[in-house]
Amino acid sequence: MLLELRNLKKEYLRGNASFAAVNDVNLSIDEGERVYITGRSGSGKSTLLNMVAGLLKPTSGEILFEGRDLASLKDEELSFLRNSRIGYIPQGRSILSNFSVLENVKLPFYLYKRREDPAERVRRLLEQVGILHLAKIYPSELSGGELRRVAIARSLVNTPRLLIADEPTGDLDPDTTEEVTKLFSQVSRDNGVAVLLVTHDHSIVHRGGRHFSMDYGKLTEIEHSEPV
Numbered sequence: 001m002l003l004e005l006r007n008l009k010k011e012y013l014r015g016n017a018s019f020a021a022v023n024d025v026n027l028s029i030d031e032g033e034r035v036y037i038t039g040r041s042g043s044g045k046s047t048l049l050n051m052v053a054g055l056l057k058p059t060s061g062e063i064l065f066e067g068r069d070l071a072s073l074k075d076e077e078l079s080f081l082r083n084s085r086i087g088y089i090p091q092g093r094s095i096l097s098n099f100s101v102l103e104n105v106k107l108p109f110y111l112y113k114r115r116e117d118p119a120e121r122v123r124r125l126l127e128q129v130g131i132l133h134l135a136k137i138y139p140s141e142l143s144g145g146e147l148r149r150v151a152i153a154r155s156l157v158n159t160p161r162l163l164i165a166d167e168p169t170g171d172l173d174p175d176t177t178e179e180v181t182k183l184f185s186q187v188s189r190d191n192g193v194a195v196l197l198v199t200h201d202h203s204i205v206h207r208g209g210r211h212f213s214m215d216y217g218k219l220t221e222i223e224h225s226e227p228v
Contacts, residue, residue, distance in 0.1 A: 001064075002161055002194050003029040003052065008061035010047050010217075021047040023217030025061070031161065034188050034195040034209025037219070038202055044217040045198040046091070049166050052196065053088050054078040066161070083111050087155030087193070089165040095139045095150050101126070102135040105154045118157060125153040128190075129183055145176035152183055156191070163187065165197045169204060177204065 010022040021044045029035055039045050050056040052063060054070050063070040066085070070078065082088060095104050102122060109118040126132040129149040139147060148168060155163055165184070169177040181204040188195050188209075195209070205211040211222045 001028055002031050002033075002066060003027075003196075004062075004064040005052070006062040006064070008048070008051065008063065009059050010044075010051060010056065011059040020059075020217045022051065022058070025217070025219045027212070027219060029162070029194050029196060031194055032188055032192045034185065035197070035212065036205040036209055037196070037198045037212045037214055038200065038205060039214035041200075043214045045214050046166055048214070048219075049164050049196065049198055052162075053086060053164050054082055080112060083108055084158050085161050087158075087160035087163040089148075089151045089155050089163070089168050091166045091170065093139075093147055095147055095154075097139050100136050100138055101131060101142070101150050104139070104150055105157055108154060108158050121159075122153070122157060125156055128186070129153050143176075144172050145179060148172065148176075148180050149183070152180070152187070156187065156193070159191075160193060162194045162196065165195070167199055168197065169199060169201055174203075177201065 005025055005027040008022055008025040009020055011018045011020050023044070025048060027035070037045055037048070047056065051058050054073070057071060065081070073081065096107070099107065105122050105125060106118055123132065126135055129152055131146055131149050131153070134142065134146060142150070169180055172180060184195050184197060185208070187193050199205070213220050213222055
């Protein structure tokens with residue numbers, strides 16, 4: 001099992017009372033599997049992703065990634081894990097404006113010293129997501145869909161086993177949403193990467209993966225007919 005969440009809870013204090021943003025969530029994801037989570041704003045989706053990515057500590061419960069409990073890791077260990085084993089695409093635009101497409105995709109590679117040259121891998125990734133011809137272009141010249149493709153390539157440069165995406169199509173038109181969604185399916189199929197994706201868009205969840213709904217911090221699996 002690649003990822004396992006056991007009785008996961010995250011509580012916050014509001015005034016004199018506490019509330020559970022994530023409430024007793026259990027979930028398991030295998031390698032190469034795709035899991036989509038939908039739900040209204042404020043239902044706990046982003047909080048859940050931030051805990052899985054090691055950016056937030058749970059109030060209680062366990063997050064087991066490749067058999068290791070994230071809560072037991074030191075900050076430096078978590079940072080290295082995110083850099084080497086977990087790809088993360090946050091909400092909104094996260095591409096650095098003063099870096100070219102090529103430099104943006106290379107960035108995670110240089111956060112921790114590595115001996116190998118990333119040039120060939122970056123070239124293959126840019127080709128895979130369809131923007132190799134834009135390698136020397138800067139973000140100000142890119143469309144929303146192209147920027148999202150840069151973010152996907154950057155999240156994959158260090159060969160992660162799990163790709164986490166928070167509303168990756170939230171600001172895209174329907175045609176670009178379709179293209180980017182197909183990219184996630186392709187990455188999962190061709191690279192064996194597990195995908196955990198949060199979205200408001202119910203049209204993208206019929207992709208052969210599992211669909212969950214989140215409401216008031218609770219996670220419920222939704223059954224669908226044949227995948228598209």
